[in-house]
Amino acid sequence: MDIFDRLRQATLADWTAYVEHPFVRELGAGTLPQAAFRTYLEQDYLFLIQFARANALAIYKSRTLADMREAKGTLGAILDDEMHLHVRLCARWGMTRDDLERAAEHPATVAYTRFVLDCGQSGDLLDLNAALAPCVIGYAEIARALAPSLHDDHPYREWIADYAGEAYQGVAARARGHLDRLAERYLTPARLGQVQEIFATACRLEADFWQMGLDSARRAH
Ligand SMILES: Cc1ncc(C[n+]2csc(CCO)c2C)c(N)n1
Numbered sequence: 001m002d003i004f005d006r007l008r009q010a011t012l013a014d015w016t017a018y019v020e021h022p023f024v025r026e027l028g029a030g031t032l033p034q035a036a037f038r039t040y041l042e043q044d045y046l047f048l049i050q051f052a053r054a055n056a057l058a059i060y061k062s063r064t065l066a067d068m069r070e071a072k073g074t075l076g077a078i079l080d081d082e083m084h085l086h087v088r089l090c091a092r093w094g095m096t097r098d099d100l101e102r103a104a105e106h107p108a109t110v111a112y113t114r115f116v117l118d119c120g121q122s123g124d125l126l127d128l129n130a131a132l133a134p135c136v137i138g139y140a141e142i143a144r145a146l147a148p149s150l151h152d153d154h155p156y157r158e159w160i161a162d163y164a165g166e167a168y169q170g171v172a173a174r175a176r177g178h179l180d181r182l183a184e185r186y187l188t189p190a191r192l193g194q195v196q197e198i199f200a201t202a203c204r205l206e207a208d209f210w211q212m213g214l215d216s217a218r219r220a221h
Pocket residue numbers: 044047048051074077078082135136139171206209
């Protein structure tokens with residue numbers, strides 16, 4: 001069992017509420033209201049900007065070149081791949097880059113991203129990566145679970161296919177391996193409870209992020 005499995009086991013209720021959130025189920029079934037997906041995409045643009053900062057912080061918090069390269073890899077993936085993909089996906093859903101730039105951060109976006117940044121600022125690289133893990137590894141698991149239900153005219157096909165694709169699955173597997181090596185170096189029995197709490201909180205904030213999308217669609221009707 002690697003550290004990720006141990007953290008998931010210890011926080012299973014929070015983990016499950018995140019990866020099996022009604023937003024995820026409806027996304028997979030193709031029944032998610034479009035307004036919910038649009039709000040999610042808009043806020044995710046703002047989320048990704050802060051997530052890039054969190055990975056820049058991980059470079060700063062690194063004490064070895066190898067750790068710096070890991071964080072640089074994720075930062076590059078966000079700046080060079082994920083962000084472009086995201087803007088293209090938003091364009092297909094009728095949102096321009098200007099629309100995205102003008103959007104205000106929702107409290108759920110602020111809460112999640114600043115929590116992650118604070119874990120990194122007040123803690124070490126293990127704390128920061130424990131806060132990042134539900135995001136990076138969770139999306140890979142969610143998309144893999146949804147991929148079998150894909151069909152040609154599925155409305156959320158691109159989103160699912162991107163995260164279920166080999167490139168992203170590789171990014172997540174790498175992040176998982178890195179988290180395990182960080183735990184070998186930094187995790188002590190005395191720290192385990194705190195690291196679990198960080199992981200669990202990040203899962204709850206991911207679930208709140210999904211809920212924000214659903215709530216916006218409810219308001220729109
Ligand atoms: C709320 C939210 N949580 C997780 C992700 C997924 N994600 C963000 S950055 C990154 C790694 C770099 O490619 C991944 C997988 C997201 N987009 N939005």
